[in-house]
Amino acid sequence: MKFFRRYIFPALYGLLIYFTIRVLNDIVIDIEFWKRSWALNTLEIGLSILVGYLGIALFKWLFRYFDKKGTVKLSYKGLVRELFIFVMANLVLINLIFTPMAAFTDDGLSWADAVDINLIPTLYAIIYYGITRTNTWLKAYVNNKMQLEKLTNDHLETELKFLKAQYHPHFLFNALNTIYFQMDEDVAGAKKSTELLSSLLRYQLYDQQQQVPIKQELEYLQDYIQLQKIRASQKMRLKVVFDEGLADQQVYPLLLLPLVENAFKYIGGDYRIDISANINEKGMLFKVYNDVPATMKIADNYSGIGHENLKRRLELLYPGKHRLIAGGEAGSYVAQLELEF
Structure with a gap:
């Protein structure tokens, strides 16, 4: 030829x-x-x-x-x-x-x-x-x-790393603020909280582009909730229910925390927080309910660094495979996130 x-x-x-x-x-x-x-x-x-x-x-x-x-x-x-x-x-x-x-x-x-x-x-x-x-x-x-x-993947990877770097200081500020209030009254408790914070930070070292078992993510949330309970009001009524069927399903880490963090940040009124995670037909439904002060203006959508960060990460990591709904009425706020495994 x-x-x-x-x-x-x-x-x-x-x-x-x-x-x-x-x-x-x-x-x-x-x-x-x-x-x-x-x-x-x-x-x-x-x-x-x-x-x-x-x-x-x-x-x-x-x-x-x-x-x-x-x-x-x-x-x-x-x-x-x-x-x-x-x-x-x-x-x-x-x-x-x-x-x-x-x-x-x-x-x-x-x-x-x-x-x-x-x-x-x-x-x-x-x-x-x-x-x-x-x-x-x-x-x-x-x-x-x-x-x-x-180039697109490199850009998205860079953006995810930026979001991760932006999110960590946000989380760290809130956690350190909790330990700060503890130092005056309970030094031993502050030490324990510091150990708990150290464990949380180690988990956050995971690459947010690598998936982890959902069970591991929920255990991380449990540790975070324990840290927040230290400075929470005695009036707070907390209910946490995680479906036992959520175990080895793979998810991207640190996507649920902003919803829980928001509930502790704005709790008021009757001081009730309900956190649940359940399996549905496509994947998982994560729901957070919290009471807010009666005088607080309820927004239809999240605001602030943490929530805008979450929205963008969801767009990058779960394009077309997630739904985030947030809103409420006078005295309460509900956020729910659906993820497809």
């Missing part, structure tokens, strides 16, 4: 151009070219074969030039520019050989000859260009898509 492409195909390409031009021209002037002098026909055929070899060599050189200069761009502008150069180079070659050949044979160069000489080789050159360069353009398209996906 390699031998055919290198040595046979160029000759066939030149002959195809010649016989197409000759047949069209003979139809117009009503002659039969095979009845002409065989010496003349042999000369024209020989020159046509030469055009084939020179043309294919020129095309290959142009392709290497385009690739080396990086002119191949996935845009109509890049394609048109490359094709224009290709066609013009082909026309120069064709007119250098075929135009003098037509001018000094038969009845000289006519308008019909000029049209055929320029049009037919151009059409065949465009077809050759399309067939040959399709693979190159396809590879360029695939590479471009892969690079675009890589």
